[in-house]
Amino acid sequence: MELALENRSHADWTIVHVSGELDLHTSPRLRDHVLQLVEDGDRRVAIELSNVGFMDSSSLGVLVTCLKRMREHEGRLALVAVQSTPMKVLTLTGLDRVFEIRDSAAELPTD
Amino acid sequence: MAGSTSAEVSRIRVPAAAEHIATVRAFIGAVGRHFGCTEEIVDDLRLAATETCAQALEEGTAPGGIEIRASWAAGTLTLEIEPAARFLSSPGSTDPLDPSSGERRRALVTALFPEADVDAPDEGTPSLRLTASCEGPPQP
Numbered sequence: 664m665e666l667a668l669e670n671r672s673h674a675d676w677t678i679v680h681v682s683g684e685l686d687l688h689t690s691p692r693l694r695d696h697v698l699q700l701v702e703d704g705d706r707r708v709a710i711e712l713s714n715v716g717f718m719d720s721s722s723l724g725v726l727v728t729c730l731k732r733m734r735e736h737e738g739r740l741a742l743v744a745v746q747s748t749p750m751k752v753l754t755l756t757g758l759d760r761v762f763e764i765r766d767s768a769a770e771l772p773t774d
Numbered sequence: 775m776a777g778s779t780s781a782e783v784s785r786i787r788v789p790a791a792a793e794h795i796a797t798v799r800a801f802i803g804a805v806g807r808h809f810g811c812t813e814e815i816v817d818d819l820r821l822a823a824t825e826t827c828a829q830a831l832e833e834g835t836a837p838g839g840i841e842i843r844a845s846w847a848a849g850t851l852t853l854e855i856e857p858a859a860r861f862l863s864s865p866g867s868t869d870p871l872d873p874s875s876g877e878r879r880r881a882l883v884t885a886l887f888p889e890a891d892v893d894a895p896d897e898g899t900p901s902l903r904l905t906a907s908c909e910g911p912p913q914p
Contacts, residue, residue, distance in 0.1 A: 687828040688792035719824045720878040748817050755885045
């Protein structure tokens with residue numbers, strides 16, 4: 664299944680809707696996409712994962728890279744609508760305590 | 775994968791390239807369901823196999839490709855992944871933001887399958903063995 668990425672806006676957040684499976688082969692596309700958003704000045708980015716049924720640790724590395732880059736720019740990176748299998752990966756690696764995780768985009772904080 | 779009650783082996787061999795790991799997952803999904811595994815076990819096997827394949831590719835230990843063998847006997851599905859990556863013997867890390875990719879993969883595989891075992895024969899290529907309880911293939 665090919666990875667699809669689509670940007671939408673919600674309040675002052677840019678939400679990246681991801682569809683497909685995230686692994687060693689596909690996750691670099693997500694990294695490049697999010698880092699370009701940061702480069703372009705976005706400081707609130709949410710990665711929406713409701714259509715991601717599989718995610719491996721290579722993808723976690725990508726998410727951590729994006730989080731660190733965003734923090735360097737004093738921005739925020741959130742994960743939204745994380746499904747059960749990807750959440751299991753986050754939990755087993757302890758990264759569920761590192762990322763800001765929301766059930767839906769409506770729960771993203773706005774100033 | 776015709777149904778039977780004795781050991782039944784299915785196998786797939788894929789080239790050593792990241793784009794083929796999805797094929798491994800599809801194979802494991804098919805055999806796992808065929809052998810009566812729950813969806814949770816299928817998901818765990820798919821994840822552990824993905825981590826092992828990815829690590830083997832990054833270590834460069836699979837120049838000739840990766841082979842997955844699945845067999846079922848007496849209520850247990852056994853999955854063998856050859857070559858086994860070296861990551862199961864690497865030291866752990868307590869910082870979730872800064873482990874090496876191998877450490878993160880090792881943590882996942884051993885959390886999902888604490889009895890994951892590397893079979894290292896005197897000759898030949900080591901393989902990683904994962905086992906899970908599954909009902910077995912459909913009866914004729």
